[in-house]
Amino acid sequence: MIHIENLTATYGDVTAVDDVSVSIDDGQFVLIVGANGSGKTTFVRHLNALLEPEKGVVEIDGTSVTDNPIAARANIGMVFQQPRDQFVAATIGADVAFGPENLGFDRNEVDRRVESALNAVNLDSRQTDRIDELSGGEQARVAIAGALAMEPSYLVLDEPFTGLDQPARESVLDQLDTLHADGTGILVVTHDIRDLHNRADRLLGLHNGEIVVDGPPRDVAGELSGIDVRVVDRLNSQPS
Numbered sequence: 001m002i003h004i005e006n007l008t009a010t011y012g013d014v015t016a017v018d019d020v021s022v023s024i025d026d027g028q029f030v031l032i033v034g035a036n037g038s039g040k041t042t043f044v045r046h047l048n049a050l051l052e053p054e055k056g057v058v059e060i061d062g063t064s065v066t067d068n069p070i071a072a073r074a075n076i077g078m079v080f081q082q083p084r085d086q087f088v089a090a091t092i093g094a095d096v097a098f099g100p101e102n103l104g105f106d107r108n109e110v111d112r113r114v115e116s117a118l119n120a121v122n123l124d125s126r127q128t129d130r131i132d133e134l135s136g137g138e139q140a141r142v143a144i145a146g147a148l149a150m151e152p153s154y155l156v157l158d159e160p161f162t163g164l165d166q167p168a169r170e171s172v173l174d175q176l177d178t179l180h181a182d183g184t185g186i187l188v189v190t191h192d193i194r195d196l197h198n199r200a201d202r203l204l205g206l207h208n209g210e211i212v213v214d215g216p217p218r219d220v221a222g223e224l225s226g227i228d229v230r231v232v233d234r235l236n237s238q239p240s
């Protein structure tokens with residue numbers, strides 16, 4: 001379980017996260033929504049100790065991420081807004097292997113994790129392909145595989161659909177469905193919930209750094225216009 005109590009984060013005079021307390025159960029599929037600047041990215045960066053709480057506590061399975069950032073990083077897989085920025089190797093296989101190698105696993109275990117993660121995103125047999133030659137959708141899937149190779153309890157994706165066309169978006173959504181069905185907790189940060197609100201168990205809406213909406217997406221849909229989040233699916237939408 002993710003447990004957060006009285007988390008506050010500031011940048012100079014700006015309060016990005018304002019006294020947030022929330023718990024997220026294992027295996028939940030949670031949307032974290034809100035307008036630009038509402039604090040979504042700052043909030044999720046505390047989950048795996050990319051940012052340290054100035055005030056408050058973040059615990060994963062009862063362990064404070066401040067006390068044990070390595071455990072937090074092993075439990076919370078993070079996929080960033082621009083997957084390109086998180087690649088560390090030239091080829092798919094080498095990149096996905098990087099995380100488990102850093103955790104100190106032996107070669108057999110690293111190979112097993114890489115195969116399993118690439119299998120989950122339908123990129124097995126592509127280990128030697130160069131990342132810079134992949135499409136945006138394929139790069140997004142490699143980034144997800146890199147996080148999955150850590151075998152995290154939760155996968156956190158920050159605006160994972162930026163720059164993806166509709167087929168690539170659907171491919172990533174399919175991966176999320178499979179992972180959720182297998183028991184992985186999924187947290188998706190987005191300002192655009194089309195195709196997602198009918199998949200998620202819970203929606204957290206941020207406004208000025210506070211959680212002002214919390215509930216099953218269909219129950220809280222009426223509260224979203226107040227925090228500037230688009231609700232309606234756009235049929236026949238153009239690539240975004």
Ligand SMILES: Nc1ncnc2c1ncn2[C@@H]1O[C@H](COP(=O)(O)OP(=O)(O)OP(=O)(O)O)[C@@H](O)[C@H]1O
Nearest residue numbers: 011014016034035036037038039040041042043191
């Ligand atoms: N590195 C930083 N330095 C100064 N201010 C920052 C920094 N990062 C974020 N902020 C400010 O903190 C507030 C919350 O930003 P944050 O990026 O967490 O929100 P967000 O909801 O993820 O926004 P977006 O949807 O635009 O990514 C905003 O006012 C933002 O300008």
